[in-house]
Amino acid sequence: MEKVIVSKRPGDGVARFFELGLRLVAALPLLPIVFVVAVAMWVLVPGFATLINLENMARVLAPLLVAAIGATFVMLTGGIDLSVGATFGLASVVGATVMRDSGSVGLGLVAGIAVGAVVGAANGFAVARLRLSPFVYTLAILLTVRATAFLLSRGYSVGRLPSEATAFGRYQIFGVPSLLWIALVILAIGLVALHKTPFGRSVYLVGSNERAATFNAINVNLTKWLVYFIGGTLAGVASMLAVLRLGSGAPVLGDTILLQIIAAVVVGGTSVFGGEGGLWRTFTGVVLVVMLEKGLDLMGLAFYDQAIVIGAVILFGSAFGVYLRRRRNFGLR
Amino acid sequence: MKMKSGICAVSALAMAIFAGAYQAAAQEPVVIGVSFDKMESFREGEFNAIKAAAAAKGAKIIFQNAQEDAQRQASQIESMIAQGAKAIIAIPWDIEAAVNDANNARSAGVAYVTLDQAPADLKAVDFHVGGDPCADGTAAGEFFAKAAGDKPYKLLELQGGLSNDNGIRRSKCLDEVLAKHSNIVIVAQVPTDWKPEKALVGTENALQAHPDLNAIYSPWNIGLQGVFSVLEKAGKLKKVGERGHIDIVSIDGAPTGCQAVRDGLIDMDLATPVGDMAAAAVDAALAVATGGKPAAPTAFLPGTPYTPADVATQAPKVWGCAAG
């Protein structure tokens, strides 16, 4: 994310306010669209701006946000992880099975997250050390991991978990669903890691210019390994949030989430070529995806019409972001 | 006399309350949220039946299709409750997650009824009505056993989606019957996830490995298209009774299944009683939503068998034949 710096230049309040707005939009190119969609939904869709709908949106948002945070780290280095959805599915199967068979929710959570961490660590090793193409390698891992989930579960979903599992999924702290709290804590940690640590700086450097990063004595391999490790682990965490919400794990659970994750990260304004973007941008992307899904549901739009709207939003949202970035480069700098 | 007038007064009062309640109901129809797992012609038949049943009872419907995503289904059901639905009729995509959806709805005071796909725990829902996958699988198995007699008999078993009850038990109960007949060999079990392409390739390969195949089990009507395509290419698509005919049994009673029976291409189809199922689901949903109880906690309605020989007389009982 670009730093938002308020101009010290003397000027009247309106101009400064205007410039602040411009800089905010430059930092979060999707923000105007999120704002317009939110207002439109508020006005047009009965039941959208209600407390209960906000709570429902929070529960949908939590797993997607957590997985998208991991994917953002990967994309910032110029990589991609196509296996997140499959990892999400496998982790849900393993986590739910352990929960059911051991009767311990905690043990299940650990197992599910560990699955994500192991897949992530292996991905990191392959991309960083073996220098395999991330797109092809994670495509192969997608197939293998998804098939493993099917093999383990024989295609069945795994449920009838201990009652504490779903009780936690419903639990609220200060009126906010527990799942959202977890997602927000992870967002906060991610922001600190990305903007306040040498690791975060090296993520951006590796993404914008790997060669320069090497010359700057940055451990490129370690950075790459870490982002895939984080991506896999957070896919595991996200999967556990979904299991706590649904009370079930299934090999097909992650089938649709890969596209949602990539859409949220990319529409938010993180470049697929690396080096540009950030977690706040991803946050705006996730919010847009979830608002559209819930808003269009409430409007009673059929699933396939929603797919049309979401496709158009990905296309024109990204194009708008690209346009803004071009304008900013000529105007503000 | 006094007592009698008392009874009269009470009954008059009761009638007045009842009439008032009925009027209120007429003014503000009960909203039923209908949540489907996917869309296809079979589901459309079910949806039309629900619409008709709800219209007959003056209830209003909100419909959403989760398109094979458990998270989306949970979210859509939450939205329906937020929109004021007093009852949910769901065809669950994930039968385990359905238990949790049911708990959430019922703890919010909303009736939760499942249709067609049974949830993993039937006690979690107010009412379930569906076909009887086990009765249908058993009926198919018994048909094959009779056709085989005591001759050696090779059967290809296509399987539906194994993440749901219909997929699992239509196969399991068939297997149980066939296991009792040592002359019947199941040469392959092909999970298709209800996709006709997979039925096509599975049949093609099984026929290659076993050119002397005697029978094919297609536990849903759409799978038949892939089966016919392969048999036609191999010159084995013969009508029932013709030399070299391969015995085929299917389940659903959809328009395409009815057509296949009318064309004499399959030996038997088991028609799921879609209209009765939908009516039972709507009745139960309205009963629970207005503080009552369904007559029974579950209803499993076995399919109506019909064959090329009796399709003319059975057609009125088969929803897909009426649509054609």
Next chain:
Amino acid sequence: MIAAARRMLGTVEPRGAALLGVLVVLVVAFGILSDRFLDYDNMANLLLQSSITGIAAIGLSFVIMTAGIDLSAGSSMNLALVLAISIAGTAGTMEYTTQTNWLVYPVALVAGTALGCLNALAIIFLRLSPLIVTLATLSLYRGIALHLTGGREMLVFGSIREFGRGLIGIGIGYPVVAMFALAALATALLRHVSIGRFVLAVGGSERSARENGIPTGRVLLFAYGFAGITAAVAGLVLVGRVGAVNPDLGWQFEFTVITAVVLGGTSLLGGKGSIRGAIVAAVVLSTISNGLNLIGADPYIYDVIRGCVLLFAVVLDAAAQLHTPATRTV
């Protein structure tokens, strides 16, 4: 000595040789394990089963050679077929059925071309990466197709069934002939026609291609349009064979096709690739399913093995790149 060996490896295309080796091992292994695998009929079936992936892989190879990607292949296939059937079909006597005439073929091809070209236009004019554009159209095209059909499956009769089911004299399906013809056409385009040669140049470096006066926009239109055509042809084969258009026609088909292209040795970085390799890879993928099916293996193991084969290829590729200079082969 080592240098000589390296030179030799460089000329025989290490990926192609390895892939053929994998195919031979698979064929021998399944031939031993199943007495029906090597039958002429099964070989013909196997080629027919691989033709759907193979045909689509030819077009997608062009896209990937320009350093692009097409995630919308499965959705384009679905929408092109739905459009063709709704434009060139008449409602059948029974509900959910459509009778088609020969017009479905030209309409499907035109629709496929248009959908592919739309991808290219969005990439050019909205200045977006192919990944984003085709991710968007993956959702968009599928949504439109489902909207048109209302999410129902549709049984199709008439002309549309003839291509997918037709056989030439020696028992080989029309789609197999089409696959080889398209592969020959694609190879000729890449070698002898300027727009085809430009495909590799754009993938090598778009900037230097543009500086050398290559019309990069037109090249992209050509590559994505061609991918749209092959997706439509693959759809005609699939629908013709099954006899039905079901709503999830082509769902995740793009992954299978990308797997075949990459397994065949086309680099995702663009600039080099092999049509022949993509076809062999499609055959390898079908051999795995067909063979495992014949020997009665656990169906859930198929994808594990397919994933492992792709993994093996990726590792091999990385190893080869360490030892041989980058080669450009067609």
